[in-house]
Amino acid sequence: MTAQAEETDRAAFAQDWERWHAEKEKALAGPHGFLAITGLHWLDATPTRFPDAPGAWSSTDEGVVVELSDDEELTLDGQVLRGRHSFGVIEERVSLYPTAGDAAIEVAKRGGYDILRPRHPENGLRLAFTGTPAYAPDPRWARAGRYVPFDEPRPTTVGAAVEGLQHVYDAPGQVEFDLDGTTHRLTAFNGHAPGSLLVLLTDATSGVTTYAANRAVSIDAPDADGNVLVDFNRASNLPCAYTDLATCPLPPAENRLTVAIEAGEKIPTAPVEKTRSVPARATGPEATGTVPDGETP
Template identity: 45%
Template sequence: MTTTGTDIRTEHAAWRAEREEQLRAPHGWLSLTALHWLDDGPGDIGSLPGTWRVADADTVEITAAAADGVVLPGTAGPLDGSAQVRPVDGAPGAMVTVGERIVEIARRTDGYALRVRDPQAVTRTAFDGVPTWDFDPGAVLTGRFTAYDEPRRITVDAVVEGLQHFPTAVGEVEFELRGGTRRLVALAGKDGGLSLHFRDATSGRETYGGGRILKTADPDADGTVQVDLNRTVNLPCAFTAYATCPLPPAGNALDVAVEAGERTPPRPDLV
């Protein structure tokens, strides 16, 4: 069955609406208001009640009174005393509720951080959509995926100096763009499919300097994969100073401009 241009545009519009609805989530990336790095000191953290400290190499300890309203995940009521959590490096952190805020306890490399998510953050309340290039049917490309013999755990730097991420590279995707063959290292998608994290000639100009990401469906059995550059999106660090995003894998820098997908978003917190 042939997909018409109208069908493609309608599908893209629905995808964009869903993308922006996710960004507007009360405790999504736009709600971040702080990033606190923990140590084994007294544990007083800004406006947060109680104390939050590193107890040992694998554990963060929280101490609070019931009146503080600190609720740990999986518990029915507020903490009254001390409790410990053990976040995993690179994984989503433990989400602790403090009133209408959520405090994510995350482990990154050898450190622990608290990310405060507040629905009243100006980056969320002032959000009015992400600037994008107009949908371009010509930016919907057919690529070819070549899998590695075995997945490879690679090391990439982060937007926060001194941090590293360790994604899994599963192969490479080739596609034709602007008269040449382009090749990108493909990472394993968190929910299946592939993740192409790259910089291009727009990075640091029309788009965020740390690169953008394009997620694809699983390749067909013969390696064919759709590369829809219209769905290239910003990482959280383009919207907030309180994310710890990875940088692209070595070599994932295109020398041509990918004028499709999301542009640099406005930053009301910097105004």
């Protein structure tokens, strides 16, 4: 390859990365993105009102219930909700988004607990957001790898950004890649697209230039020979890097690398103090299902 061709390839690589990063930032800072969340409310059997959502909310045998007063209403899928409304039993990692004015009131289940996370476009964290710093994209960090499936998916328990919460995900296999003559192996979880994978990891940059708790790399489905591309330029922060109102999973122990992956997103400019924990009153099973990316945590 000529020097000019190599320079052209690097420029195209950088442009592709810039498009990816811009789309990720747009979703994060959207009117109802994670930066718009104003509260993480753990529901129990007692109907409770919260300052950032209409109605009194509870977690019951029939699922999440809201009791709206005469001057309150929500809208869900075009239907106006008034009075008492049951959302039914919400499955793990599922969210519903009824709206109230310009706010979206996320109703979800995380870690076996029913939660409420209102999202207000005027939230100060969203309005103050100026973008996520990142390493300059470098083709060196787009590593050819190999997918090694397990004979059967392995249930894998990981911690969470919320103290006292655990997630359990089925790991279909591992991803191997070589770096500076050493082979590294990462446990992979199922991604959102069919056949795709996602790895959660920390490395020697974690807590130094990159977010301490975790980063995530999405990987396209392996080809027929198990070949994959592990592009660490797209190692991205999960929402817990920006807000203490997320329930993000932590990497399994084997995904805590000792090498420095100097690629991908860095520590946000203004990280939030982390004071999360599951309320003592909350009880429920561990979370199971597909590992989150994008909007789920």
